[in-house]
Amino acid sequence: MKYETIVGLEIHAELKTKTKIFCSCSTKFGSRPNENTCPVCLGLPGTLPVVNEEVINLAVKAGIALKCKINQISKMDRKNYFYPDLPKAYQISQFNLPICKDGYIEINSKEKIKKVRLNRIHIEEDAGKLIHSENEAYSLIDYNRAGIPLIEIVTEPDLRSAEEAVAFLKALKEILEYCDISDCKMEEGSLRCDVNISLREKGSSKLNTKVEIKNLNSFKELQRAIEQEEERQRKLYALGEGHKIIQETRRFDSSKGETVSMRTKEDINDYRYFKEPDLLPILIRNEIIEKAKESIPELPNEKRERFKNIYKLNEKEIEIIVGDRSLAKYYEELVNKGVNAKIASNWLLSDISRLMNENKLTIDKFPVRPDRMSKLLKFVESGKINNSAAKEVLEEMVNKLSDENPEEIIKKRGLIQENSVEKIKPIVEKVLKENEKVVEEYKNGKKQVKGFLVGMIIKATEKKANPRVINEILDEILM
């Protein structure tokens, strides 16, 4: 029998606010444990929450970027459960009146564009973090994360494979990053993903019992978890043991490469949701929606289209450059400063990327900013220096953290490219003389030695000669 996989995602994204959702504590990641806490986010008796307006603004922005309807009247609710990382024993969240509903994202699946529907986006507070130490009888709690604002984005069960789920999450991450809604650092937990997954006979429209897999914190984990769970369920159906698939929460054990049960439905909390009496309903004025609309930049898919049409980049280049908002920004700054679109993308994807990797830098931290980089590339474009000289200059600027301008380094090192045939020709002749044997080989048909000769000539000109001119002279002499 043929089965298809039904997947829905629930994504938690930390909002990029300076302060927490209900108090003025910092949201900084990596602070000392419990440094960013106060009586409010620790849930001390008598304290009350006050909603950070920036949270509302960002949630509305997310709603608009994800094509949702905005509920202009929404409310906060309490989700009650006991856990040591939850200071008030309830999480302030939204239950039946979320701030946004009914959106969608378009993803590429099997060469086609697919619309993945979003059920809702709601705002809520994050909990603290338990730290278990293996050798001690106790655990420690860090409440720095308690009260960090989150949006939870819930999809409809529209995804049909691990690949689609990954494509969706990538597209979502890109949009949230582009709009400055979340920094989406999966490794720091600022973007987390839960998966709901079930199988059904192809062609059927009913939804079978689903299993939830919690806390998938990388694309790889998401991919593998879905594949493993798909496989587990497929085997059970094949054995006629479909009934053994029960509604439960599982987690992905990446060392074993399989999903394991955490709790079944019977253990699932009755959260006793009710309206948060400490907070008034959230009213969203038209101005807030208008402002959010204005603040949304060009979205990734729009940018892809534009890069294809205007800069004539190929698909691979577009994927890499547009896939990272900062990279795209850097690229466009180069082009806007007059660098040829093709040269800019070549350099960005080869030498700049290599130097970023070698130095473990992101493009934001790359020391050569577009103004200096564009100057350097214009030297290349005009033929004043050759590629290898330009690499040398770039390396000096990056590795020696030199803040000199390219022209100063070029001048200092005497790297201006030599284009004059009269000046290069004698050097070519000299090198050929010194390498008569190689010339002989070339004439005997071993054409690949030409590269060696060019290299020797460049070296002899102290890397200054224009390789194109060298080639022309060589061709002329060796013909």
Add this chain to the structure above:
Amino acid sequence: MEIEKLTALEIREGIIRGDFSCEELVKKLYKRIKVVDKDINAYLTLCEEKALEDARKVDEKVKNKKILGKLAGVPIAIKDNICTDEIKTTCASKMLEDFIPPYNASVIKKLKEEDAIIIGKTNMDEFSMGGSTENSAFKITKNPHDLERVPGGSSGGSAAAVASGIAVLSLGSDTGGSIRQPAAFCGVIGLKPTYGLVSRFGLVSFASSLDQIGPITKSVKDCALCLDVVAGYDPKDNTSSKSQETISYLEGIDAGVRGMKIVLPEELLSQDINVEIKNAIEESAKKFKELGAEVEYIPLSVFNRGLSSYYIISSAEASSNLGRYDGIRYGYRTKEFKDVYELMVKSRSEAFGEEVKRRIMFGTLVLSSNYYDDYYKKALKFRGNLSREFKKIFEGYDLILSPVTLDFPSKIGEKKSNSLEMNFGDVYTSNVNLAGLPAISIPCGKSTNGLPIGIQIIGDHFSERKILRAAEAFLGGAKV
């Protein structure tokens, strides 16, 4: 100086005139507390050193002819569920026996800004759950009018302290009658302001949508004065109201009730009410008429049915509000436990009293998915209807009169085991909280054996000015 007889206004004037120093006054008060409170047990914590320090600051201001705050030198007692910086705030619970908040409630901050002197923290029913102060984990407070009887509750300590002259005024909190009922039982004045008028920041929550802090005083003017200080918008409390009163509540307080339209719900007097109380209420209605008000009896059936909604909503919110007391971050922690869940379960089981546990369980039940629609949702619906009904009345009338209690305070221990009977005492007061309305309880007579009787004056939202005017007219400016 007979400190037990002085009102806040008189103290401020006395200090300014130089009749006595604030330090002298505060010392004298503590001397009196040490004698009187042996019998009354109104206080849980006294903060004599801090109070004397603050008193000397006031005297210094007088000496240097600086402007004095509205409550300069006035010794105030605070219910022990209102957070006081560096002073224990226990909610009369074993759970918070050693809890010292690192912050002041907004009302405390305001009192201090007006140069008031915080004398100590008063006894109460644990987490405000109860109507006799017998649910305190620490001590039994006695009614100053009859030491064998309860002072009422939950703000029993605050009412008893004012009634026995060991505080000039006090703050209580009222969720279903917890200021008005003990004020009535102790023969003092207690005001439950409109929901949202006084900031709840720093008030340990019992039922967030009902709780409100208010003054307990010896005179209506003191009540107005204290309200002047504690009322107003607080950015730390999202439910506090932005419509600010800028004129003092003392302004126009003597204008009388002539022309006011006052009603008594017919049903109130047909209920199972003590006949002496019933007579006192009817006499009071006559008095209001004599003072120039129009008084009418009208049917107001919704008044009789608020109690179950009140218990459902307040317990539901309480079950959530009290979840944070889990022994993890602060408060009582059990000695031995296998894992974190046992730590939480045992800490809560050992540190909460019976009534608190009963309400947590009831509140958890009514919010659970199987019962939500039948209880919590229905209660919310009733609450909405109740508010609309009150609104209709206030379209035609200024004030509603009602009794505060069905009966006189019980003997200590008499009703403690009977939670239901005890809770039924909230019938006249809890619907006022459900509708978020302001109401005052003032003395309106005494029983043949000398126990005070209170009458409740209820007004529309933010009509405190009208309520205080009526109360002042009724008492004729008298101290109680």
